Amino acid sequence: MGTPQAPRTAVIVGGSVAGLFAGNMLHRAGWDVAIAERVPDDLASRGAGIARHVEMEPIMAAAGVREAGPLGIQVDGRIAVDRHGAELGRFEFPQYLTSWSYVYNPLKAAFPAERYHGGQELVAIGRDGDRPVARFADGLEIAADLIVGADGFRSRVRQLLAPTVVPRYAGYVAWRGLVPETALPAAFRAGGFGQYCFCFPPGGQFIGYPVAGADDSVAPGARRYNFLWYRHVPAERLADLLTDASGHVHDYSIPPPLIRPDLVEGLRRDAARDLPKPLAEAVALAQHPMLQPIYDVESERIAFDGVALIGDAAFVARPHAGIGVLKAGEDAEALARSLARGGSVADALARFEAERLPEGKAAVALGRRLGAFIERGHDSPQSDPALGLTTEFILRVSARPPSHSPDLLVPA
Ligand SMILES: Cc1cc2nc3c(=O)[nH]c(=O)nc-3n(C[C@H](O)[C@H](O)[C@H](O)COP(=O)(O)OP(=O)(O)OC[C@H]3O[C@@H](n4cnc5c(N)ncnc54)[C@H](O)[C@@H]3O)c2cc1C
Known part of the structure; x- marks a missing residue:
């Protein structure tokens, strides 16, 4: 040996x-x-x-x-809604939503x-x-x-x-926010809170869904609503979003406490104009929205x-x-x-x-x-049919590994 x-x-x-x-x-x-x-x-x-x-x-x-504990919060599928909250499409796909931690x-x-x-x-x-x-x-x-x-x-x-x-900057940013379940209006908690929801405000895409609470609890009452709002921002305007109140321009991303209040106020104003009321309320209730250039x-x-x-x-x-x-x-x-x-x-x-x-x-x-479509600042995913971004396609393919959908890399 x-x-x-x-x-x-x-x-x-x-x-x-x-x-x-x-x-x-x-x-x-x-x-x-x-x-x-x-x-x-x-x-x-x-x-x-x-x-x-x-x-x-x-x-x-x-x-x-x-794995010992729960894997996160289970949703039944995805739903897309228009500016007024009316349903545009639905895709059944049970899935756990969880947190990075x-x-x-x-x-x-x-x-x-x-x-x-x-x-x-x-x-x-x-x-x-x-x-x-x-x-x-x-x-x-x-x-x-x-x-x-x-x-x-x-x-x-x-x-x-x-x-x-x-x-390489993709031409848009994601605004992200979290709202404690208990802070949300009762009607939303009873309905939309539990859904994985997509909406397409002009020049962007909004998604919202329930996630675990700050202590990782998934017990009803302890959870939070998570949203991501992708918004077209041309490269020449990105520096302004990354500039803090002292005039310092941050590289690549900016720590949430340094995001200028006028930008957060603008986000909330635009939410009231462009999103269904419950989703706009969620944006207004998020204490410290994060800004993530893509x-x-x-x-x-x-x-x-x-x-x-x-x-x-x-x-x-x-x-x-x-x-x-x-x-x-x-x-x-x-x-x-x-x-x-x-x-x-x-x-x-x-x-x-x-x-x-x-x-x-x-x-x-x-x-x-x-x-x-967000990179190009289109009003909706369907503005350019050559992209093949139907509501059905977006609901079916988003938040899933590419292997689930063999057609997805071939532009329609
Ligand atoms: C808006 C947004 C939404 C997302 N949503 C999802 C989602 O739904 N699902 C999903 O799976 N992923 C999602 N992601 C992506 C996910 O967060 C990342 O893919 C994941 O965190 C990558 O992990 P990583 O370990 O490769 O890199 P990171 O998490 O970035 O870690 C890199 C580490 O390296 C350390 N480091 C850097 N430089 C040095 C150095 N010189 N020496 C020593 N250490 C160093 C850093 O401090 C850091 O801890 C999302 C990302 C964004 C921006």
């Missing part, structure tokens, strides 16, 4: 969902894993509600998470705390022979068999290895010499398909599976890239198609 081999080593850059999926899977496969996360403390919730896809269950299990918290709990290093910012990647070396802001250097870039849409790892791939990130390579990109670092699809978290999990699963086949890290990364590059591109293409 030979001497046992030392475990292979991985440094994972980014300790959000993609990093935790990969960290848990590689740790369970016997790798010596360290996660380095720039933020020192627990990550704040990334906003609000996300769709929980059935494909998520085996991936959570592979990451070592055993429902995924993040158990993944974090499953990962060994002593291997998770908060407050570690990667600044460079060097080489030590044939191994990549992660260099951190505090001077720490770690050589490893594998570095995983799971550092989000403005990825430093991607910037270092593929500097020409940058987030970007596409499309990589041409996700495997480099000993380095892989996963999650939003690799591809960012517009949120219409609601697959960012699932895609992060699938990327991590494909990477761990390929490495488990044995052989060299280089061969494993080549297989991983061959499998996940087309998936990432398909997700970006789907998001682009679903958002094309």
Whole structure:
């Protein structure tokens, strides 16, 4: 019998969902894993509600998470309404709506705390022979068999290895808000609150649905109403939305407390004009709406010499398909599976890239198609019939993985 081999080593850059999926899977496969996360403390919730896809269950299990509690709030399907609340269409599709922390918290709990290093910012990647070396802001250097870039849409790892791939502004923003169930008018609580609702105000799309409460409770009375209002904003006007009261223009996104009050007042005024009354009331009741400019990130390579990109670092699809978290999990699963086949890290990364590059591109293409009418500032999804964005198509395809709808990438 030979001497046992030392475990292979991985440094994972980014300790959000993609990093935790990969960290848990590689740790369970016997790798010596360290996660380095720039933020020192627990990550704040990334906003609000996300769709929980059935494909998520085996991936959570592979990451070592055993689901115990409820998966979120179940809705029966989707409904579209016009400006006056009259029904435009309906699609039966039972689905759980959940929150980002429902995924993040158990993944974090499953990962060994002593291997998770908060407050570690990667600044460079060097080489030590044939191994990549992660260099951190505090001077720490770690050589490893594998570095995983799971550092989000403005990825430093991607910037270092593929500097020409940058987030591209999609021509619109999402205003997001959350309202405690108990703050909503009684009539809405008894009816519309429980629906996954779509509406198409001029130049945009509004969706609203119930999500867990701030403490992750899904008990009636403790839940919240989550809305997303996608609005066309030409690139030359985006800087104004990202300018705070002191005149500072923020890059890419702006922290919610710094959003100028005049913009929030304008949002509420427009809601009263363009949305059915209950939805406009929800917008008015949201205490601190968030503003999220929408970007596409499309990589041409996700495997480099000993380095892989996963999650939003690799591809960012517009949120219409609601697959960012699932895609992060699938990327991590494909990477761990390929490495488990044995052989060299280089061969494993080549297989991983061959499998996940087309998936990432398909997700970006789907998001682009679903958002094309907002990007162009059209009054309605049907303004340009060539886009094929019928109400039926939007209700059927939104917030579902592309694999559910074989026709969806072919413009009608
Ligand atoms: C409006 C909107 C709605 C969305 N809705 C949905 C939905 O319904 N369903 C869904 O699945 N997804 C949704 N998403 C997408 C989802 O939030 C992301 O896809 C997901 O969070 C990506 O995870 P990630 O781990 O790849 O990146 P992130 O969550 O961005 O994490 C990257 C991490 O890397 C860290 N980091 C960055 N740079 C460094 C560095 N140099 N060194 C160390 N650490 C670093 C960051 O601090 C961060 O913690 C939505 C997104 C938006 C904007």
